[in-house]
Amino acid sequence: MIKNNINNINTVVFILFTAMYIYQYYYIIVVLLKNKNVKSKGKNIMNKFAVIVSARNESDVIEEFIHTVDLQDYPSDLIDVYVIADNCSDDTAQKARIAGAHVYERFDNKKVGKGYALDFLFKILRSKKTKYDGYFIFDADNLLSRNYISEMNKVFNRKYKIVTSYRNSKNYDSNWISAGYSLWFLRESKYLNYARMLLNNSCAVSGTGFLISSEIIDKNNGWKYHLLTEDIEFTIDSIINGEKIGYCNSACFYDEQPTSFKDSWNQRMRWSKGFYQVFFKYGYNLFKSIFKNKDFSCYDMFMTISPMMLISIVMILFNSSIFLYSLISNDFQTSKLAIGYVLSYFLNTYLMMYLLGLLTTITEWNRIQCKGYKKIFYTFTFPIFMFTYMPISICSIFKKVEWKQIKHNINKSIEDMELIA
Template sequence: MLSFINNFNFVILIFFTLCYSYQFVYAFVALVSKPKTKTAKKLHRYAVIISARNESAVIGELIKSIKQQNYPAELVDVYVVADNCTDNTAEVSRNAGAIVYERFNQQYVGKGYALDYIFNIIHSSPKKDAYDGYFVFDADNLLDENYIAEMNKVFDSGYRVVTSYRNSKNYATNWISAGYSLWFLREAKYLNNARMQLGTSCAISGTGFLIHSDIIKENGGWKHHLLTEDIEFSIDSVIKGEIIGYCGAAKIYDEQPSSFEQSWNQRLRWSKGFYQVFGKYGAKLAKSVVKRRSFSCYDMLMTISPAMFVTIASVFTNLVFLMIGMFSLGNNTAIIPTTLMAIASSFLNFYCILYFFGLLTTITEWNQIHCSAGKKIFYTFTFPIFIFTYIPIAIVALFKKVEWTPITHSVVKSIEEVRQ
């Protein structure tokens, strides 16, 4: 029994290492290679799509940052879907210069349905062929003044879907907001950036992306309505052979939850959404890995599985061993220290790996992180703990029915204030 416990935990560690070792290669590529400089031959015309629910406090600053872009204003239209709002989001958006449509539908709730709603309106209007692409933002976002110009360069080079560098408005608030922020910075620098350098597909992460109008037409609008519509869209696109691009020079800032309750609810939805996506697309991804030998599909398969499933199985198995030891007599009591040592060893191993990526990201993105040096260093230690809190969330998500709920945004800052 004792040797089985040690061997079991060793096998889990080896399994994780084999599955995700390619991400160390990504880190190396991101450190040693420089993105190729791109220029645009054409200034494309875009529509900006913002889905907002009771976002009157923050949406004005987003629209302002769009209006201040170093890009011809006549080539950018801003559309806001005031989705089931009970405040004056629509009024604030109109006053800021956006084209606003109000949607009231309590049956089909969520960002995906709001996107589909506005795309159908545009495609049934005289402007149905006016736009080359659509930007999708959340109401709490802020854009660097060169955002659209930089995204246009990658879009013009042939990518039909482009994602961007995701930073945060409130990194310094506490260990929760910093945990989110550091994860998204790592995702941008050491996942999407490396994928772009290697010519494999990137992945969309929630907000700050650009889609060619042809894709929206091909899909008949926005057809992705699972709880994580962003990763669903990414995986559906990769299965179809689409290569999603990345633009590190296009910087977007968004607000991260700072209370554990709000963070729990949001990540519970994300975890449930990943299970939904795995259930719907897991077999197709695996088939594409085998038949097409698609590394992009393998990468996306590792993104939605099997990490959390294996982690949950590992936690459950070790707890069973621990319970056996607690209720056993005689020599079997040795199971308790052996299991505790195995759990502690696994915890330490994964903590060190997560700390390494958090520290590496903090060092290389030091000037992009807007908080004191002391907090930057401190939050590298809390980053692994933030990631570990996903374990109970993922377990609950397996059994609990989860529905989309809005996240309250209250950090009201201009783009100038964020960068100070």
């Protein structure tokens, strides 16, 4: 009886997981069969943009970011750069001014985070009645390909009020941690957002490298998103309200990934906590929108923010408990069955993550800034990086999490990245 119950519970959970996420495998097929750049339609209107960066003690990298904006093949008189020097104790503001940016300094130790900094600047711009068609949001460590703004402008002209882009890495080859991040973001760009765009579904904003219409900012009276993951909060709220987020595969930017496990732990702890916050604040309305809006994007985003990692952990703990109890009870058949499920979970998850990493590495080979043998090696460490989310997911439930700065000090230029490429 116990063995039958264990089999039934594990089988049901496996079938449910497969049924809920099988659409992401369809996304892969769509990309592989329809792998072509999405062309712009209609007139190529030259819009006026503000490029906005929230920077806290980013003096090592802020100048190179502004340099990449200066190099854009888009009319320079249609681009203004704004830097929010947010609670800085270094010379970020001075360097940004010398580099040609409009700089506003903000000091507030209570309202900490990128969302508050963005709202601070948007309120200044709106009070001055400074008019832009759209706003680019970046981090200080980003580097933009020379055609970035012109390519994003093409998608923007297709009436998308929010557009995200292809996220690459400045330091893929630093170690297995930076490679783990990088490979995940490459996979997210190519096999999630690109597929969504090809299928005319809504994409998802991921922290940095996106464009927002001024209409959205005006409607929201600035930036109203202040959870620990303000990017996914912005995404979910936009989709619930019927906005479709576009994606530009030909607009590439590079960012710096953490290299120490401590920094990685702190950052992903914030992400995990933030996803829980978004789920509890928006999950019910998002679930209702699946039926109200009749938009598959709502289901896609609901699965994105659902705490499925916790269910996986619960199943591991359940089978492990059965294993220990059966050993104590000398029920070796049941203990063998339970430990088999635990091992199969880890093996199957490792294999699935490895195959996703391998596929992404193969198709994005020429866009990954790393030596060939390292690219292969990091496909094996990618699943290990993903496994480390398990303790993070558990700890973030009980731990109070606050925003912590991750120092960026890899001072590469866009010329360096193009030379490597």
